[in-house]
Amino acid sequence: MSVAVLQFSASNCDRDTLYVYQKVLNAECTLVWQDETSLPAQTKGVILPGGFSFGDYLRAGAMAAHRPIMSSVKKFVDVGGPVIGICNGFQILCEAKILPGILLPNKTGRFICKEVSLQVNGGGEGALRFYKKEEQIALPIAHHDGRYFASDETIAKIKANRQIAISYTEKDEKGDAEVNGSREAIAGLFGGPNKNVLGLMPHPERRSEMEIGGDDGLRILQSLLL
């Protein structure tokens, strides 16, 4: 049994994620190229890593969402397989319509790279089951397009289904994220038939060891192992 980390043209957090699985968690992990037509037979979980796949051409994640491997990812999701999309991976999951909505350019129009305070609304469920409900954590964000957007109707559904998995703690007067303008301060979203999909803008793989500033993110990656 192994975790599959997908690689798209210009993914750039694939090897960091592989490192965490192999060296920190001492687990089986395989890189899988975008043009493969199936996931390895032993796959027990899939990561779509961060990066700038296809240079964010057209829209962030739009090209990657149409690569051959994504058909297998959709089938894996439909049978309840756990999938985590980090940063560009979250954008790809939205463009592939595996998650609702889209990630738009930050309200500031700038790339933002900083640590942010987060609330784990979905603690105890899916990829967040090793966190306490509403646990406060800190993870770094590093994105230009992190402003979650969906129609009012979709937002209402997301709230009713309790799909808001992680939210930014600092909010503006409308309740959107202070840092990037994300609707409902959404930093991470559940999807799939059984909340088996998690898309999140913060980078858990960058907070997986105390030596690099903290390990608040480790339990997210660990969720694919058990």
Place this chain on the structure above:
Amino acid sequence: MPTTNKARVLISLREDVLDVQGQTIQAAVKELGYDNIKNMRVGKFIEIELNDPIDSTQIKQIEDISNDILANPVIEDYKVELL
């Protein structure tokens, strides 16, 4: 229908979506002294050249391409023009 093998897909952000680029450009234009501008929004266009003259079947194909990948209906509208 005119005989042409070229089309242009015009993509614009829907009205209810905040256009950060448009706002930034509008602010810059205002700083240049043009103060009568009410609103500016940024879109994009994609020109498509087909092997053969475009008929109604191919217009449908261009619309399918637009729905599948060129535009994301969550935030964008599009329109196909023949050139």
